[in-house]
Structures are given as C-alpha cells and as structure tokens.
Amino acid sequence: MALSKRPYKGTRDFFPELKRGQDFLFKKMRETAHLFGYEPYDGPLLEEVDLYRAKSGEELINDQIYSFVDRGERHVAIRPEMTPTVARMVAQIHREVAKPIRWFAIANLMRYERPQKGRLREHWQFNCDIFGAPEGQGEVEILQVAISLFNNFGANENHFEIRLNDRRIVDFIFKKLLKLNAEASLKLYKIVDRAKKVSPEALDKMISDMGLSSDQNTIFEDYLKVDSFGDLMSFLSAHDYHEHDTLTSFVNQMDEMGYLPYLKFDPTIVRGLDYYTGMVFEIFDKHPENRRALCGGGAFADLLKIFDEDPLPGVGFGLGDVTLMDFLKVHDLLPNFARPKNDLFVSFQTADAKILALKLAKDLRALKLNVITTLEPLKFKKVFPTAEKKGARFVALFGDKELEENSVQFKNMQTKEQKEFSLGDMDKIVEFLR
Amino acid sequence: MALSKRPYKGTRDFFPELKRGQDFLFKKMRETAHLFGYEPYDGPLLEEVDLYRAKSGEELINDQIYSFVDRGERHVAIRPEMTPTVARMVAQIHREVAKPIRWFAIANLMRYERPQKGRLREHWQFNCDIFGAPEGQGEVEILQVAISLFNNFGANENHFEIRLNDRRIVDFIFKKLLKLNAEASLKLYKIVDRAKKVSPEALDKMISDMGLSSDQNTIFEDYLKVDSFGDLMSFLSAHDYHEHDTLTSFVNQMDEMGYLPYLKFDPTIVRGLDYYTGMVFEIFDKHPENRRALCGGGAFADLLKIFDEDPLPGVGFGLGDVTLMDFLKVHDLLPNFARPKNDLFVSFQTADAKILALKLAKDLRALKLNVITTLEPLKFKKVFPTAEKKGARFVALFGDKELEENSVQFKNMQTKEQKEFSLGDMDKIVEFLR
Numbered sequence: 031m032a033l034s035k036r037p038y039k040g041t042r043d044f045f046p047e048l049k050r051g052q053d054f055l056f057k058k059m060r061e062t063a064h065l066f067g068y069e070p071y072d073g074p075l076l077e078e079v080d081l082y083r084a085k086s087g088e089e090l091i092n093d094q095i096y097s098f099v100d101r102g103e104r105h106v107a108i109r110p111e112m113t114p115t116v117a118r119m120v121a122q123i124h125r126e127v128a129k130p131i132r133w134f135a136i137a138n139l140m141r142y143e144r145p146q147k148g149r150l151r152e153h154w155q156f157n158c159d160i161f162g163a164p165e166g167q168g169e170v171e172i173l174q175v176a177i178s179l180f181n182n183f184g185a186n187e188n189h190f191e192i193r194l195n196d197r198r199i200v201d202f203i204f205k206k207l208l209k210l211n212a213e214a215s216l217k218l219y220k221i222v223d224r225a226k227k228v229s230p231e232a233l234d235k236m237i238s239d240m241g242l243s244s245d246q247n248t249i250f251e252d253y254l255k256v257d258s259f260g261d262l263m264s265f266l267s268a269h270d271y272h273e274h275d276t277l278t279s280f281v282n283q284m285d286e287m288g289y290l291p292y293l294k295f296d297p298t299i300v301r302g303l304d305y306y307t308g309m310v311f312e313i314f315d316k317h318p319e320n321r322r323a324l325c326g327g328g329a330f331a332d333l334l335k336i337f338d339e340d341p342l343p344g345v346g347f348g349l350g351d352v353t354l355m356d357f358l359k360v361h362d363l364l365p366n367f368a369r370p371k372n373d374l375f376v377s378f379q380t381a382d383a384k385i386l387a388l389k390l391a392k393d394l395r396a397l398k399l400n401v402i403t404t405l406e407p408l409k410f411k412k413v414f415p416t417a418e419k420k421g422a423r424f425v426a427l428f429g430d431k432e433l434e435e436n437s438v439q440f441k442n443m444q445t446k447e448q449k450e451f452s453l454g455d456m457d458k459i460v461e462f463l464r
Numbered sequence: 465m466a467l468s469k470r471p472y473k474g475t476r477d478f479f480p481e482l483k484r485g486q487d488f489l490f491k492k493m494r495e496t497a498h499l500f501g502y503e504p505y506d507g508p509l510l511e512e513v514d515l516y517r518a519k520s521g522e523e524l525i526n527d528q529i530y531s532f533v534d535r536g537e538r539h540v541a542i543r544p545e546m547t548p549t550v551a552r553m554v555a556q557i558h559r560e561v562a563k564p565i566r567w568f569a570i571a572n573l574m575r576y577e578r579p580q581k582g583r584l585r586e587h588w589q590f591n592c593d594i595f596g597a598p599e600g601q602g603e604v605e606i607l608q609v610a611i612s613l614f615n616n617f618g619a620n621e622n623h624f625e626i627r628l629n630d631r632r633i634v635d636f637i638f639k640k641l642l643k644l645n646a647e648a649s650l651k652l653y654k655i656v657d658r659a660k661k662v663s664p665e666a667l668d669k670m671i672s673d674m675g676l677s678s679d680q681n682t683i684f685e686d687y688l689k690v691d692s693f694g695d696l697m698s699f700l701s702a703h704d705y706h707e708h709d710t711l712t713s714f715v716n717q718m719d720e721m722g723y724l725p726y727l728k729f730d731p732t733i734v735r736g737l738d739y740y741t742g743m744v745f746e747i748f749d750k751h752p753e754n755r756r757a758l759c760g761g762g763a764f765a766d767l768l769k770i771f772d773e774d775p776l777p778g779v780g781f782g783l784g785d786v787t788l789m790d791f792l793k794v795h796d797l798l799p800n801f802a803r804p805k806n807d808l809f810v811s812f813q814t815a816d817a818k819i820l821a822l823k824l825a826k827d828l829r830a831l832k833l834n835v836i837t838t839l840e841p842l843k844f845k846k847v848f849p850t851a852e853k854k855g856a857r858f859v860a861l862f863g864d865k866e867l868e869e870n871s872v873q874f875k876n877m878q879t880k881e882q883k884e885f886s887l888g889d890m891d892k893i894v895e896f897l898r
Contacts (some may be wrong), residue, residue: 031769032513032770032771032772033514033515033518033552035553035555035556035771036501036554037507037508037552038508038510038511038512038538038540039509039536039538041507041508041509041510041554042508043505043507043508043553043556044504044505044506045505045553045557046503046504046505046567048505049503049504049505050503050504052506061832063795064834065708065829065832065833065834065835066829066834066835066836067804067835067836067837067854068836069478069480069483069484069804070478070480070483070484070487071477071479071483072483072486073471073475073477074471074475074476074477074586075475075509075542075572075574075586076472076475076530076574076586077471077472082888084467096510096532096534098530098532100530100576101576102473104472104473106472106541107793108509118467118469118471118477119469119479120478121469122469122477123479128850128853130839132836133480138509138572140509140510142535143536145699152508152509152510163839164839164840167839167840168839170822171837171839174826175512178829193595234632267595270734276645280482286819287819287822287823287826288826314583317521335465337467337469338466339467370503377828384718384880385720388604389720389721389722392608392721392722393613395499395500398495398499399499400499400501401499401500401501402499402500402501402566403501403605405564405597405601405605406598406601406651407597407600416562419562420501437622443515458871
C-alpha cells in the first residue's frame with residue numbers, strides 16, 4: 031500500500047508560500063528583540079520530564095506532553111514550552127553575568143492538543159524574558175517589547191489590547207477577603223481562568239458549587255465586575271487594601287510612555303498556576319471574528335528554586351506563530367507570499383549558450399545577486415511567464431546572436447526596458463541590474 | 465533533590481554566544497540558497513515511522529531514531545533526516561508545479577547517537593534539493609550551491625574537497641565485473657562504505673571474509689586504488705564499460721565553470737543504500753586535525769515511488785551545523801560572537817530622568833535603532849564598561865544638568881567624540897548615531 035502523503039495530525043507541511051510567511055514572522059520577531067537588546071538563545075528539543083513535572087503542572091504532564099522513555103531509560107519529553115528550559119539555562123549562569131539578563135528564542139514546541147483553529151500540536155513560539163530587572167521595570171520593558179512586535183507588523187491599539195491583572199491582588203481577594211484556604215483558592219482560580227470561556231449559566235453553576243457564603247459571593251461577583259484600573263482602585267480601597275503601589279506605578283509609567291491605550295484591567299486573567307507570582311497579562315485580538323489570546327505572560331519570583339538557586343525575579347511572554355498568523359490575516363496585515371523574489375532569471379535559447387549563461391549566473395551570484403537559471407534551452411515565449419512566476423526583477427536572454435557576439439540581452443520586468451551588454455562589461459551589467 | 469541544570473545528553477544549550485554563531489551559519493545558508501533561487505520549506509518535527517521504514521533502512525529504525533507510540537496509537541518518530549519529509553511533500557504537489565523544484569530547509573533533527581566530536585543527538589541540518597532537473601544538470605547546480613556555501617564563509621579549495629562517485633559505476637563493477645548477486649553486492653557496498661574508517665588489516669579481513677576469487681579480488685583492489693577521474697576512465701575502458709557519458713559530461717561542465725579544483729574521485733564514497741541511484745558525494749575538510757565529512761548528498765531516481773507517484777529524479781545534500789561549526793573553527797573562519805551588537809546604550813544617572821531616557825529609547829527604536837537601556841540610575845563610572853559589554857556603538861547619558869535642560873549627552877564609543885543635543889533635535893540625534 032502506498033504511504034500517506036499527509037503530515038502527522040495537528041502539524042503543518044510548510045510549502046514555500048507558507049514558509050515565506052513564517053520566515054516573515056520570525057524576521058520581525060528577531061528584529062523586535064534586537065531593537066531592545068534581547069539576546070538569542072535556544073535549548074534542546076528534548077528535556078527530562080522531571081523538569082516539567084516540577085514547574086508546569088499535572089495537566090500538562092498527564093494529558094499534553096509528548097513524553098517517552100529513551101533507549102537509555104531516561105524519561106524525556108518534546109518541549110511543550112520554553113520557560114522551564116530558559117529557567118534551567120539561566121540557573122547555570124545567573125551568578126556570573128550582569129543583570130538584567132534579556133533573552134529571546136524562536137523555537138518549535140509540541141503539545142498533544144485536539145487540533146482546532148489557532149491551536150495545533152506543533153507550533154513555533156517567540157519567547158522573551160528579562161531576569162533580574164529592578165522592581166516593576168521588567169514588566170514595563172517586556173510589555174513594550176510585545177507592543178512593539180505588533181506595531182512592527184503595522185498593528186496598533188485598534189487591532190489588539192493587553193488585558194492585565196496581578197496575582198498578588200487576586201491572592202489578597204481570595205485569601206484575605208474571601209478567607210479561602212489554599213485548596214478552595216486554587217479551585218476559584220480555575221473558575222476565574224475559565225470565566226470567559228464558558229456560558230454565564232455554567233459559570234454560575236461552578237461558582238455555586240463552591241458553596242460560598244452570601245457575603246463571599248457578593249465580594250467575588252463585585253470583583254468579576256471590575257473592568258478598569260480606576261474601578262480596581264475603588265474596589266481595593268473599599269476593602270482596605272493599600273498595597274497596590276507596584277501596579278499603580280506600573281500603570282503610571284506605561285501612561286507616561288504613551289502605552290495606556292493598549293492596557294485594560296481584566297479580573298479573569300490569572301494564567302496558569304505554576305510560574306506567575308505578580309503581574310499577569312494576555313494580548314487579545316480585538317477583531318470581532320478572532321477574539322482570542324495571542325500571547326500570554328507575566329512576572330515570576332522564584333523560577334530557579336527547583337534548581338536550589340537563589341531567587342531571581344523575571345518577567346516574560348510567549349507568542350505562538352499560528353495565532354499570530356491568524357491575527358495578521360484577519361487584519362489584512364500580511365504581504366503576499368505566493369511568489370519568491372529573485373533579482374534575475376537567466377535563460378538561454380540555444381544549447382550552446384548554456385555554459386555562457388551559467389557562468390554569468392555564477393559571476394552575478396558572487397556579487398550577491400539572487401539568480402535563478404533555466405537548465406535547458408527555453409523557448410522565447412516561455413521566458414517571461416517563467417520569470418514572472420519566479421518573481422524575477424530582470425531577465426537575461428542568450429540566443430544565437432548573443433552567443434556569436436559574446437553578449438547578453440537583459441530586460442527589466444517592470445519597466446520593460448531591454449538592453450544588450452557585452453559579457454565583458456560586468457560593471458555596466460551590475461549597474462543595470464541594481 | 466534539586467533538578468539537574470544540564471541539558472539532555474547529546475544536546476546543546478545555546479547560550480547567546482553559541483546561538484549568535486548558529487544564527488550566523490543559518491544566515492549564510494539562507495543567503496546561499498536564495499542566491500540560487502531555492503525556496504524555503506519545512507515539515508513537521510514528527511513523522512510516522514512507516515515513512516522512515518520505507519526509505520531509510522533498518523539500521524536507522526532499529527538503533528537510531530527516537531520513536532514512540534503517541535496517545536492515539538500512532539507510531540511516530542522525531543525526524544532524523546529531512547529527505548523522507550521532502551519526498552512526502554513533493555509527492556503532494558509535483559504534478560501541479562513547474563520543474564525544476566528547488567527547495568531548501570534548515571531544520572532540527574534527532575538521532576540516538578553516542579555523542580562524540582562532530583556528532584550529537586540533536587543537530588540542525590541545511591538541506592537543498594532540486595527535483596525534475598534535466599539529466600545531469602541537477603548534479604551541477606546542487607554542487608555549485610554546496611561550494612558557494614563554503615565560499616560564502618570564506619573557504620576555498622585549500623579548505624575542503626568534494627569526493628565523488630557514481631552508484632551506476634559501482635553497480636556495474638559489483639554486478640557485471642565481479643558478478644556478485646544482490647546480497648553479496650550489498651555486503652561489499654557496506655565494506656566499501658567503511659573502507660576509510662577502519663584499519664587496513666580490518667579492511668583486508670572484511671574483504672577476505674567475502675570469499676572473492678583471486679580474479680574478483682584483483683578487480684576490486686584495482687578499483688579501490690582509483691583516485692582520479694582519469695584513472696577511473698582507464699579502469700572502465702580496460703573493463704569495456706562505455707556508459708560513463710553522464711559522469712564525463714558532468715566533470716567537463718564543472719571544469720568549464722571553474723569548479724574542477726574542488727572535485728576528487730573517491731571509490732569509497734557510496735553513501736547509504738536507500739536513496740541514491742546516481743552521483744554520490746561527500747564534502748571533506750582538508751584540515752589535518754579535522755579530516756571528516758561535512759556534507760553528503762547525491763542523485764536519486766525514484767524517491768516518490770513509495771507514494772505510488774511517477775518517478776521524479778532529484779539531487780540533494782544535507783549539511784549539519786555541528787560539523788560545519790568545527791570546520792569553520794579549525795580554519796579560523798568564524799567571527800567573534802562573545803558580545804552582542806547594539807547601536808546605543810541609554811543610561812541615566814538620576815532617577816528623575818528615567819522616563820526621559822526610556823522615551824528617547826522608544827523614539828529611537830521606532831527609527832529602527834537597536835537600543836538597550838539601564839532600568840535604574842547607573843553611576844557614571846559604570847556606564848562605559850556596561851556599554852562595552854553590550855557591544856553598543858554609542859552611549860546616552862542623562863544627569864541632573866541634562867534633566868534640567870531637557871537635553872542628552874551622547875558619546876561615540878569608538879571615536880570617543882561626545883556631543884550634547886536638545887531632546888527636541890531628533891533629526892540631529894539620529895544623524896549623529898548613524
């Protein structure tokens with residue numbers, strides 16, 4: 031039986047058009063990271079499962095990672111996320127290097143997902159992290175990096191918003207105001223996390239299952255209604271919480287720097303339970319047809335603890351290529367990648383001119399021109415359609431006449447200007463082709 | 465117990481210095497591919513094991529691949545090589561697209577190796593393939609691409625050589641001259657493949673174990689002594705083989721194009737047994753301390769057969785990042801990647817200038833300058849050492865005086881020129897920083 035030509039479930043075959051699109055995303059990611067002086071890193075495709083067990087939560091380990099036992103009896107997993115890897119790497123070197131540490135990666139990751147729009151089993155993720163920044167400053171910079179990335183694709187506050195919360199505030203509400211123990215607090219975290227993903231009835235049901243008192247219920251429902259920083263401050267004041275200086279000064283600084291239009295307080299943003307200890311955020315598409323999270327991140331205080339290292343505060347985010355591509359498509363912010371781009375298509379119309387043509391291509395490549403050639407004589411009428419498909423700016427033609435005169439005809443595909451050059455006039459040829 | 469900070473056996477943690485080096489390799493690979501009009505592709509990290517079973521040989525399946533059964537009972541493997549994936553992808557589209565198809569990928573691959581110099585469990589590989597080229601022309605172009613890649617790193621015929629052979633000639637010798645059946649021929653292929661990797665005694669032992677007749681032995685030993693194209697022609701003529709037109713015309717064309725100094729006939733190059741049906745080659749480092757294969761490839765006639773598709777001839781090569789990096793190191797062809805490169809390091813000496821400093825950074829990033837900032841007041845004496853570590857070309861300073869005057873001091877790190885600008889004079893600032 032013939033083998034299947036389809037890719038493995040939930041993964042993509044990147045044919046050139048799709049790969050050019052992905053390369054465009056990667057280029058903007060790298061450029062943005064470099065604008066802020068973030069340095070590139072990468073880690074192994076496989077990590078020991080223990081690394082994820084220590085940090086990523088049981089749901090990931092039990093249901094979502096690709097794990098197996100290797101031939102040397104090591105229990106390993108294909109990386110489902112980069113944070114454990116970056117933590118492991120930073121743990122190796124943080125004592126020797128100046129702070130802050132600013133790193134970024136663009137890495138392929140796998141999760142055992144049920145494939146759906148915006149969610150595949152394999153995706154590529156842009157990760158940025160800053161470690162050891164002064165209190166509150168890593169948050170400002172990391173959000174700037176994220177906003178700049180979107181700006182660099184041509185997106186602004188009409189296209190996306192950043193929904194923010196702070197785990198310290200949620201902790202205060204759950205533990206001090208609602209007086210929940212650790213277990214009940216965890217349960218309520220999970221309910222909050224799902225609040226916008228389920229129907230209002232299902233949400234009510236989950237909350238009533240918590241068995242909160244009527245006072246607790248009132249506070250919790252009031253909290254869920256908070257939808258601006260101003261509201262939040264009133265809510266917290268009403269409940270005698272006055273330790274929100276970090277959040278206030280963060281919001282002020284973002285305001286002074288002109289980023290306030292991007293920010294929105296959202297009580298339902300709590301992120302996973304395992305890393306984050308301070309600010310948490312998600313970037314949402316504002317397009318009515320694609321209202322989904324594009325990026326998530328936050329601040330963590332003790333990611334290095336599992337390696338017995340001293341605490342080193344960090345802030346970071348991860349942003350996947352699948353959802354980013356959907357975002358750019360729905361907002362019409364993507365160039366067309368259907369065709370490649372080449373400087374020159376070299377053709378020859380007579381077999382004897384082959385070497386002449388291929389040598390010209392060789393010489394022009396040495397001058398850094400991207401040159402695609404035909405490899406057998408090409409009929410004149412096929413030359414221009416082929417050149418167009420190959421996205422060539424110029425065409426070279428070698429017929430009997432050119433062979434005899436040791437010359438070449440060039441045509442500018444856009445202006446249609448045509449010109450003959452002696453093959454000895456390389457300077458003039460290059461000037462024409464620039 | 466604290467978790468291990470080490471990466472999984474046989475894999476690398478790419479700290480920024482190493483990652484910058486790898487990015488340098490990737491950039492040259494992409495640039496070289498684009499010089500020849502090769503289009504980018506990529507495939508999934510996982511493929512079904514059946515794909516490798518069909519094409520890659522039992523040694524790979526049994527000893528070298530990372531395979532496991534997924535949660536949906538699919539037997540899958542982390543890709544150990546790209547050729548099966550590219551074959552699967554080309555099989556999907558070859559009927560609809562113009563030939564030749566020119567594709568390249570830079571992909572991470574894993575094999576269960578015993579880690580040693582130049583050989584790790586995870587590496588990245590540059591793959592270039594051309595499908596559907598006219599007879600003999602794909603070989604010329606693919607070798608040009610490979611040679612150009614090395615040239616683009618500054619390497620020439622003093623640094624590396626291409627060792628060539630042709631499976632059709634080896635087949636003729638084994639089957640027609642030595643009159644071996646398929647099984648014995650396969651055995652001898654394996655011996656030839658190992659000829660230069662074992663001691664002369666071990667080689668003699670392997671050959672004598674074949675139980676060849678004295679006539680067979682003479683022919684085989686004569687063959688192993690062939691070490692130039694001229695020798696080969698004499699050897700083949702002496703044995704009445706006259707079907708070497710393809711090889712002859714290939715060598716002539718490479719000569720006319722100026723590539724002959726790179727080529728060397730090598731009777732021991734046969735490559736794996738599974739794909740190749742025509743020319744085969746390996747690129748070798750000529751450095752006495754690093755005489756190893758850097759790249760391997762060849763021509764294949766029927767890679768698409770396993771998908772029940774019509775034959776489509778192809779030629780391709782794969783080149784790994786680990787051996788390439790070793791090659792560039794031993795020949796001193798690598799830039800220094802110890803430090804990042806930034807345009808500007810923005811510092812402030814007084815806390816009140818923070819927002820001014822960060823806003824300047826923001827404005828300059830919008831003009832595509834790479835700007836790294838301090839996030840808290842930095843003592844004057846620490847400014848220049850920090851800027852140097854960050855590879856900054858310029859430094860910005862904000863003290864009390866600048867804060868008062870709404871100005872900024874810039875210093876060119878190379879020329880030491882220092883200049884003050886009003887923060888309103890953005891045009892002049894940018895001019896100074898270019």
